[in-house]
Amino acid sequence: MRLSRYFLPVLKETPSEAQIVSHRLMLRAGMIKQSAAGIYSWLPLGYKVLKRIEQIVHEEQIRAGHIPMLMPTLQPADLWKESGRYDAYGPEMLRIRDRHDRDMLYGPTNEEMITDIFRSHVGSYKDLPLTLYHIQWKFRDEVRPRFGVMRGREFLMKDGYNFDLTKEAALHAYNRHLVSYLRTYERMGLQAIPMRADSGPIGGDDTHEFLVLAETGESEVFYDSQITDLRFGDRAIDYDSVEECQAVLEEFTSRYARTDETHDAEVFAQIPVERQRVARGIEVGQIFYFGTKYSDAMGALVDDGQGGRVPVHMGSHGIGVSRLVGAIIEASHDDKGIIWPEGVTPFHVGIVNLKQGDAACDGACEDLYKAFTAKGLEPLYDDRSERAGAKFATMDLIGLPWRITVGPRGLGAGVVELTSRRTGESEELSLEAAVARVAEIYAPHM
Amino acid sequence: MRLSRYFLPVLKETPSEAQIVSHRLMLRAGMIKQSAAGIYSWLPLGYKVLKRIEQIVHEEQIRAGHIPMLMPTLQPADLWKESGRYDAYGPEMLRIRDRHDRDMLYGPTNEEMITDIFRSHVGSYKDLPLTLYHIQWKFRDEVRPRFGVMRGREFLMKDGYNFDLTKEAALHAYNRHLVSYLRTYERMGLQAIPMRADSGPIGGDDTHEFLVLAETGESEVFYDSQITDLRFGDRAIDYDSVEECQAVLEEFTSRYARTDETHDAEVFAQIPVERQRVARGIEVGQIFYFGTKYSDAMGALVDDGQGGRVPVHMGSHGIGVSRLVGAIIEASHDDKGIIWPEGVTPFHVGIVNLKQGDAACDGACEDLYKAFTAKGLEPLYDDRSERAGAKFATMDLIGLPWRITVGPRGLGAGVVELTSRRTGESEELSLEAAVARVAEIYAPHM
CATH class of the missing domain: 3.30.930.10 (Bira Bifunctional Protein; Domain 2)
Known part of the structure; x- marks a missing residue:
């Protein structure tokens, strides 16, 4: 969505x-x-x-x-x-x-x-x-x-x-x-x-x-x-x-x-x-x-x-x-x-686009969206033209257990950031690895 | 079921x-x-x-x-x-x-x-x-x-x-x-x-x-x-x-x-x-x-x-x-x-065992049951000790669009009977072919 x-x-x-x-x-x-x-x-x-x-x-x-x-x-x-x-x-x-x-x-x-x-x-x-x-x-x-x-x-x-x-x-x-x-x-x-x-x-x-x-x-x-x-x-x-x-x-x-x-x-x-x-x-x-x-x-x-x-x-x-x-x-x-447990979360993963309108960021977010959907996972993609702070606050409030942040700097290095809502810990991963990691987390719940 | x-x-x-x-x-x-x-x-x-x-x-x-x-x-x-x-x-x-x-x-x-x-x-x-x-x-x-x-x-x-x-x-x-x-x-x-x-x-x-x-x-x-x-x-x-x-x-x-x-x-x-x-x-x-x-x-x-x-x-x-x-x-x-259309039928296929208690018939029905379930199809298996006529009447009444009849004579020849509720027409098929045929029929509805 x-x-x-x-x-x-x-x-x-x-x-x-x-x-x-x-x-x-x-x-x-x-x-x-x-x-x-x-x-x-x-x-x-x-x-x-x-x-x-x-x-x-x-x-x-x-x-x-x-x-x-x-x-x-x-x-x-x-x-x-x-x-x-x-x-x-x-x-x-x-x-x-x-x-x-x-x-x-x-x-x-x-x-x-x-x-x-x-x-x-x-x-x-x-x-x-x-x-x-x-x-x-x-x-x-x-x-x-x-x-x-x-x-x-x-x-x-x-x-x-x-x-x-x-x-x-x-x-x-x-x-x-x-x-x-x-x-x-x-x-x-x-x-x-x-x-x-x-x-x-x-x-x-x-x-x-x-x-x-x-x-x-x-x-x-x-x-x-x-x-x-x-x-x-x-x-x-x-x-x-x-x-x-x-x-x-x-x-x-x-x-x-x-x-x-x-x-x-x-x-x-x-x-x-x-x-x-x-x-x-x-x-x-x-x-x-x-x-x-x-x-x-x-x-x-x-x-x-x-x-x-x-x-x-x-x-x-x-x-x-x-x-x-x-x-x-x-x-x-x-x-x-x-903080939703994985078993009942309304969406499996949130995608936050830090620079809406930037071709590389938009493209990467769309790629992630399609990749998750193809794996039977439901992403919530924040595609609004809002500041990063507002997007993070919304994601934290609604409590999706996993968030992927896509920004121009990370993309330059070929990575996005995967963050756990529960621990707040982040790791940098390639797009493919991020999708695979989230799919692996949800495997016991599918 | x-x-x-x-x-x-x-x-x-x-x-x-x-x-x-x-x-x-x-x-x-x-x-x-x-x-x-x-x-x-x-x-x-x-x-x-x-x-x-x-x-x-x-x-x-x-x-x-x-x-x-x-x-x-x-x-x-x-x-x-x-x-x-x-x-x-x-x-x-x-x-x-x-x-x-x-x-x-x-x-x-x-x-x-x-x-x-x-x-x-x-x-x-x-x-x-x-x-x-x-x-x-x-x-x-x-x-x-x-x-x-x-x-x-x-x-x-x-x-x-x-x-x-x-x-x-x-x-x-x-x-x-x-x-x-x-x-x-x-x-x-x-x-x-x-x-x-x-x-x-x-x-x-x-x-x-x-x-x-x-x-x-x-x-x-x-x-x-x-x-x-x-x-x-x-x-x-x-x-x-x-x-x-x-x-x-x-x-x-x-x-x-x-x-x-x-x-x-x-x-x-x-x-x-x-x-x-x-x-x-x-x-x-x-x-x-x-x-x-x-x-x-x-x-x-x-x-x-x-x-x-x-x-x-x-x-x-x-x-x-x-x-x-x-x-x-x-x-x-x-x-x-x-006569249920395939899109809304309560069960995808009925399995009628003509000789409940016969090891070959029971075994074939169980095999069919497992094979359909593995393909994501829901069979209704009439495993009661009833006469064939009563089993057929129940299946006709509840209207599952496809029925598989398993009997000792057919099994002897390696076949079961697949019957369309709508046309009443039957064909004899091996167990594997019957499962494949039903799966093919439902493919557009899955």
């Missing part, structure tokens, strides 16, 4: 309404615009990051054997009356009446609707196990929406639902989700720690939240410092293997890690003092096993293969897709702006 | 509530499930088609130089009060009141919101031309939703908005959209004819609807038969060229083609009788130029470079993404089921 043809409305001033750094930087970098309290338009740069995150979530869900579909945003109230949650949910549920005076709602979650789909079409153990998921906009009518997309009202979420014949099979689905989530967050450059949590209105006993450590996190968290040394990495995993998934669960959940809701000071005190950590975290996902809560209430029964009809065991598993955009910024920024 | 692990709830019975063939087939093929009148869940097979269509729309919009973003589903009523449409829109607008008693609505279209974004960030002719678009769920509270996803209430639509300094520039944007739409529909295997139309509540004088000819179309259309001989094909086009886009517009709109709203019997009568056609059509898109209607009302002014401040010229341009799924089926089916 050429910046002269893009829509990137960066702000020079820091918006006064934004209380946390991710909200400030998303507004300043022209990623979002508020249209109503807690409701945002995703401007082109923000939209690109949102799509990258969504794509990673899709890929990892499909890798785990989960099947994508899509449920609508609006739901009939009747389904929620069946489960008993219509009255229980409270004022955070946006209730709507249509032109025929039918009670509807903007879905905050989809346990009822997916259970209805399941009971309409599945009647036998032979069709199990089954995990369906979707990524769809949801709405929670927060009384005080704030922190930008971190606590918005209209938000994008992946929610998935497993259906299994037995509790044991459902717990394997739970473990499988935990493993897939570890992979998902690591691909985004995040360390998200599974912590034992409280189930809240979804119900159920088994639940873990995934928390990203950040000073601005809304939850206080308590953990054993050994947990931050764990990495899932790119190890091979057979998602059908009960043992392999169970082993990962144990590896990542056996050390103490809890939110304030489940914190137990006595147990925490047993950790060696030098490993005790108290910090703040941002919740970016949660997994639940809740057994037959919804299948009992809504009659989702299957033939068990032994002449019986039994309620199906379920769980639900969510990733906050739009919230992740803010969480990643909270975890990765500096005074100059955002 | 292996069918034994998929969620494909095909129905044996024809659902009584479905009045048109696309609705019947989408229900029977397990593509959708109604959750409320005019509101559907997209089951896995339907979701895949929806995503293929969405992807083609994205690719062609980006090719034309238009910039993707995303606006929210809910909008504040205030914006619509500014334009005067809040009161004018009528009961099809779903009006919502939030917990703080603020008036909101579920967006049926986005002229107001995009104009608000524009006026907040753009103030100079230097930032023009600009075309922004998004693909988002919208809502129209139809009094009698029917015909499945063809006239649903919650529907997915691409809507794009151009901003230009002059009427001339805005008309180029109009033409550019027309060209990009021709390409878009052809990639989906559709012939969509641009017809002069009525502008309705969007406003403006210049507007064309794109109609797909189908017996079940909701509009009566009148056209010169020469128009159905036109193809855009894969000709190169420079979207920045005013002349090239204008020439395509003239080529595709100079012959008579109108909906009943704009039909002129006298002009129609001047076409040679043997070329006069009266048929029915399904609207799958519409483009508008409406000048300064919204920029005047909402104060979207730019510095014109000559000391003046002028309202920006705009147009809006829509493609009915979810509706297209139904329209394609209306245009492409037979008594046995759907």
